[in-house]
Amino acid sequence: xxxxxxxxxxxxxxxxxxxxxxxxxxxxxxxxxxxxxxxxxxxxxxxxxxxxxxxxxxxxxxxxxxxxxxxxxxxxxxxxxxxxxxxxxxxxxxxxxxxxxxxxxxxxxxxxxxxxxxxxxxxxxxxxxxxxxxxxxxxxxxxxxxxxxxxxxxxxxxxxxxxxxxxxxxxxxxxxxxxxxxxxxxxxxxxxxxxxxxxxxxxxxxxxxxxxxxxxxxxxxxxxxxxxxxxxxxxxxxxxxxxxxxxxxxxxxxxxxxxxxxxxxxxxxxxxxxxxxxxxxxxxxxxxxxxxxxxxx
Ligand SMILES: C[S@@+](CC[C@H](N)C(=O)[O-])C[C@H]1O[C@@H](n2cnc3c(N)ncnc32)[C@H](O)[C@@H]1O
Numbered sequence: 001x002x003x004x005x006x007x008x009x010x011x012x013x014x015x016x017x018x019x020x021x022x023x024x025x026x027x028x029x030x031x032x033x034x035x036x037x038x039x040x041x042x043x044x045x046x047x048x049x050x051x052x053x054x055x056x057x058x059x060x061x062x063x064x065x066x067x068x069x070x071x072x073x074x075x076x077x078x079x080x081x082x083x084x085x086x087x088x089x090x091x092x093x094x095x096x097x098x099x100x101x102x103x104x105x106x107x108x109x110x111x112x113x114x115x116x117x118x119x120x121x122x123x124x125x126x127x128x129x130x131x132x133x134x135x136x137x138x139x140x141x142x143x144x145x146x147x148x149x150x151x152x153x154x155x156x157x158x159x160x161x162x163x164x165x166x167x168x169x170x171x172x173x174x175x176x177x178x179x180x181x182x183x184x185x186x187x188x189x190x191x192x193x194x195x196x197x198x199x200x201x202x203x204x205x206x207x208x209x210x211x212x213x214x215x216x217x218x219x220x221x222x223x224x225x226x227x228x229x230x231x232x233x234x235x236x237x238x239x240x241x242x243x244x245x246x247x248x249x250x251x252x253x254x255x256x257x258x259x260x261x262x263x264x265x266x267x268x269x270x271x272x273x274x275x276x277x278x279x280x281x282x283x284x285x286x287x288x289x290x291x292x293x294x295x296x297x
Pocket of ligand 1: 073
């Protein structure tokens, strides 16, 4: 990882409002889809390595499911908060860059790269190095869970699809509601839809749609790989700092897994904002997050 890339991640995720947002998010616990997958893939005596652990959300939740968790992050402030949040004594924290893991070969049963960790690794060679590292530290039979944002993702689409979702699932009894399910307030839901509409970046959507044929030209003229952009807002925090971000195509994420030596056990679109409810098929196709389970044979 170059110093510039490292600095932008540290600046962005080290700022107080970003850390606070991740502490709040950690308190909400696992998403419904994460609960299902983790319960299936993590066993009592497993050693789990959590890459990009943030404020400790998944480390805290999976500690009870396994024998040991190593929770790793690049950002000191995130790790400090995680240490305050995670009370289980089988969780150990490591400050390191996930591109070079300070972990022994064949020593880990499960690697988690939850909440789009991989999107933060820009430059394709670095993603390959990271995936090779994950393969190296896993025992044979070891498993990986990761989610990545695909071409459809930007903050505008998130708002737009969330607005559509909320309107479709408006709950008539507001007392029973927890975000991000339908608020029951059609005005607010419509607001989210409109925010999404105006935040949609037609330029990035066109570039993304076009990338399969134009990626070489984009690289030549901008120096960026197709799918590269900068994100200024992750979680619920607005950030003055941008960090590099890479959106994946299906082919790209599957090649990355195959080239590192993994078998893909599962790959599906997930609707991040939906919690427990299921969206109609036509909207699920518009999901911008892909969840994968990989296996080292
Ligand atoms: C979107 S947050 C996810 C936090 C946590 N997994 C969660 O779901 O709440 C991404 C995290 O990855 C960390 N990160 C990004 N690049 C990293 C790298 N190269 N090595 C280690 N951590 C990194 C960031 O500091 C940040 O805490």
